[in-house]
Amino acid sequence: MSDTRVFVGDLTRKEFRERMNAGTIKAAIVPAAATEQHNEHLEMIHDTLHVTYMAEQAAKVLHPQVVVASPIAIGVSEHWMEHVGTLTVRPEVFCEYVFDVCHSLKRAGIENILILNGHGGNVKPLMRRIGEYRDKLKVNLRFQSYWDVYDPTLVFDLMEHNRLPGHACEFETSTMLVLAPERVHKEDLDHESAALGTKQKGEQLLQPAVDGVSEILRKMIAGEDVDAPPVTFREGGRIHMITGDSV
Numbered sequence: 625m626s627d628t629r630v631f632v633g634d635l636t637r638k639e640f641r642e643r644m645n646a647g648t649i650k651a652a653i654v655p656a657a658a659t660e661q662h663n664e665h666l667e668m669i670h671d672t673l674h675v676t677y678m679a680e681q682a683a684k685v686l687h688p689q690v691v692v693a694s695p696i697a698i699g700v701s702e703h704w705m706e707h708v709g710t711l712t713v714r715p716e717v718f719c720e721y722v723f724d725v726c727h728s729l730k731r732a733g734i735e736n737i738l739i740l741n742g743h744g745g746n747v748k749p750l751m752r753r754i755g756e757y758r759d760k761l762k763v764n765l766r767f768q769s770y771w772d773v774y775d776p777t778l779v780f781d782l783m784e785h786n787r788l789p790g791h792a793c794e795f796e797t798s799t800m801l802v803l804a805p806e807r808v809h810k811e812d813l814d815h816e817s818a819a820l821g822t823k824q825k826g827e828q829l830l831q832p833a834v835d836g837v838s839e840i841l842r843k844m845i846a847g848e849d850v851d852a853p854p855v856t857f858r859e860g861g862r863i864h865m866i867t868g869d870s871v
């Protein structure tokens with residue numbers, strides 16, 4: 625069977641070292657997400673499970689050039705602490721932790737690092753620091769959420785509520801119905817938008833995200849510009865762009 629392992633933690637130090645010495649590994653993904661309430665019907669691991677899936681699949685497209693760091697499974701979720709069970713860290717702790725993981729990868733010799741995000745609450749804190757971190761690390765460092773890569777036409781054609789990612793509603797329910805339907809607790813689904821979630825929508829949304837993330841990595845490795853500003857998709861077909869100025 626061919627070796628398709630992409631997680632750093634799945635390699636021995638010998639395997640990792642030999643791949644670095646041979647110039648095989650050209651980029652790394654740092655998945656970052658959350659453990660937080662996802663309405664009554666989705667499990668709190670949702671964002672971490674999704675971003676890890678996207679990172680793994682995108683890395684496999686470019687195997688063996690891309691490795692995936694261990695996911696950062698607790699993010700900035702202060703806004704959901706009223707729902708017990710949510711885990712959060714302070715924004716500055718989250719950002720510094722992400723920085724240290726990226727710094728470790730740079731010390732290993734990796735020159736292209738994509739922080740791949742799967743949780744909305746992490747976006748503004750990291751966008752405020754990404755320029756500073758890029759200067760400090762002196763590597764090709766990017767921060768993107770996996771949904772930044774979607775073609776707006778696909779999103780607005782498919783999503784009846786037009787919201788993406790939203791929170792535990794139509795989009796996330798749809799994709800989880802594909803990745804792990806047993807994690808969608810339908811008997812507790814009491815959310816109007818989540819009720820619009822279908823496996824069919826999820827199937828149409830997963831592969832474009834994997835393709836888009838792997839294309840960002842391909843461009844980073846090739847030294848090409850990446851034009852993928854952080855976005856969210858909103859009602860009425862509006863695209864909300866998050867720039868360094870607007871955070």
Ligand SMILES: [Zn+2]
Nearest residue numbers: 670671792796
């Ligand atoms: Zn979520």
